[in-house]
Amino acid sequence: MAVASLLLLSFLLLFASISSNSVTAARRLVGTADGSESWGYVEVRPKAHMFWWLYRSPNRVDNGSTPWPTVLWLQGGPGASGVGIGNFQEVGPLDTDLKPRNSTWLQKVDLLFxxxxxxxxxxxxxxxxxxxxxxxxxxxxxxxxxxxxxxxxTALQKSPLFLVAESYGGKYAVTLGLSIVKAVKSGELNLKFGGIACGNSWISAEDFVFAWGPLLRDVSRLDSNGEAKSNSLAEKIKQQIANGQYEDATNTWSQLEDAILTNSNNVDFYNFLLDSADDPVSATTLMSSDTIRMRKYARYLSSKASSSTGSVDDLMNGMIRKKLGIIPKDVSWGGQSDQVFTALAGDFMKPRIDEVDQLLSLGVNVTIYSGQLDLICATKGTEAWVEKLKWAGLPNFMKLERTPLYCETDGSTKGFVRSYQNFHFYWILGAGHFVPVDNSCLALKMLGEITQSPATPASSSS
Incomplete structure (x- = not known):
């Protein structure tokens, strides 16, 4: 039976079997009878409660030498829900209609959202x-x-943990990676750390905003006037970042997005081949307290998954809430938290290149992957910040030829990879901001390589 079918069965068996909605109940660990899923809250600080959901893959194999890996998925935003978006709209076992996802990452790993x-x-x-x-x-x-x-x-301790991040989640991944290394070394945390993978990640805002104008002119979405306006605001952002004026830089970033939309006739920031009108999430939403604009990508992902028609908001505040049984009555699920974004406005534009350097110098495996058609975290910008690394292996990394990548059922080029020592870069063709959705075949192949998953070919899907 397929991975998702098994989990769908466990969902149906469990649904309506749990009912409790108090903060006290929320502190309990809950799960399925067969152990395929578990979830709960951890009070990470007094009065601060973090929700988690762990899926164990039915494809788990133990060949004695290569342990089965676990991936902690880190969503972006900041303030976007990994439990809802990453799980039901990208890599989890079921889509928002609770139908099996053929490309679920559970084929290769256990998943912690x-x-x-x-x-x-x-x-x-x-x-x-x-x-x-x-x-x-x-x-x-x-x-x-x-x-x-x-x-x-002890079961979790035997499984190496990999952090896989998307968008702003990449900034969480590199800071968390350093925190994990420190906690493991001090004996505070008992786990095997496998490494991190940052997909289309907002590591250096400065490099991304400088990429927007030239990239969009190259693909004819901006003319020379539009590019000049974009570059002018990017220069302003660069100076504000240099001066430590990060909240001002966030506000100027908002102005730059407006200028890009105006001069490109509303290009889509998640796929520069599209118009915003072709992507229902592309319209920006003004925050109540300032001019920061955010992109709520849950609806975008719904539009990409043609087989899924359900609303993630309805699902998470309806059937899933009932299944979980421990969500407090006064807590409503939201795909993007404005309050979380606002609280991080002073850190939003702060670069995390130094953290990547530190991880590389510590010997941590670091993978970068980038969708070809993304604008918000364009490959051009990712390559620019990578070239700023002080890591000793960078010159040798840059000299290497890329290796083309294919999928088993399709002989056409699906991407490229370049690796040197503990640093790996994947270029994913035909994908925008959401690589697991846009190029699920290559995303699965990459995942297996990153985690060294012992999954057998029969349990994998292309």
Whole structure:
């Protein structure tokens, strides 16, 4: 039986069997009778509660030498829900219609989803002063979560943990990665750390905003006037970042997005081949307190998954809420938390290149992957910040030829990879911001290579 079919069966058996909606109940660990799923809350700080959901793959194999890996999926935003979006719209076992996903990552790994930072999705705070204001604070909360989950669970300890991040989640991944290394070394955390993979990740805002104008002119979405306006605002952002004026840089970033939309006739920031009108999420939403604009990508992913017609909001606040049985009555799931984004406005534009350098120097496996058609975290910008790394292996990495990548059922080129020592870069063709959705075949192939999954060919899907 397929991975998703088994999990669908466990969902149906469990549905309506759990009913409780108090904060006390929310602190319990709950799961399916067969152990294929477990979930719960961890109070990562007093009055700050983080929700997690772990799936164990029915394809797990133990060949004695290569342990079965676990992936902690880190969603972006900041303030986007991994439990809802990453799970039901990208890589989890079921889509928003609760139909099996043929490309689920459970074919290769166990999956741990979190609603991070606190205040996102089902996670909540009892006091609004407890929202995190920096990536380091988010990493501290996630480390507290991992300590609670791993230190008394020998089964989890045997499975190497990989952080796989999307969009702003990449900033969480690199700061969390350093926090994990420190906690493991001190004996505070008991786990095997496999490495990190940052997909279309907002590691260096400066490099991305400088990529927008030239890229869009190259593909004829901006003319020379539009490119000049874009570059002018990018220069302003660069100066504000250099001066440590990060909130001002966030506001200027909003102005730059407006200028891009105006001069390109509303290009889509997640796939520059599209118009915003072709992508229902592309319209920006003004925040109540300032001019920061955010992109709520749950609806975009729904539009990409043609087989899925269900609303993720309805699902998460309906059937899934009932299944989980521990969500407090006053907590409503939301795909994107405005409050979380606002709290992180001062850190949003802060680069995390140094953290990548530190991870590489510590010998941590670092993978970068980038969708060819993304604009918001364009490959051109990713390549620019990678070239700023101080890592000693960079010159040799840059000299290497790329290796073309294919999928088993299609002989056409699907991407490229370049690897040197503990650094790996994947170029994913035909994909925009959401690589697992746009090129699921190559995403699965890449996942197996990153995690060294012992999954057999028969349990894999292209």
């Amino acid at each position: 979190v609603d991070n930072p606190v205040g996102t999705g089902y996670s909540f705070v009892e006091d609004n002063t407890l929202f995190v204001k920096t990536d380091e604070e988010a990493a501290a909360d996630l480390t507290a979560l991992l300590i609670a989950l791993y230190n008394k669970n």
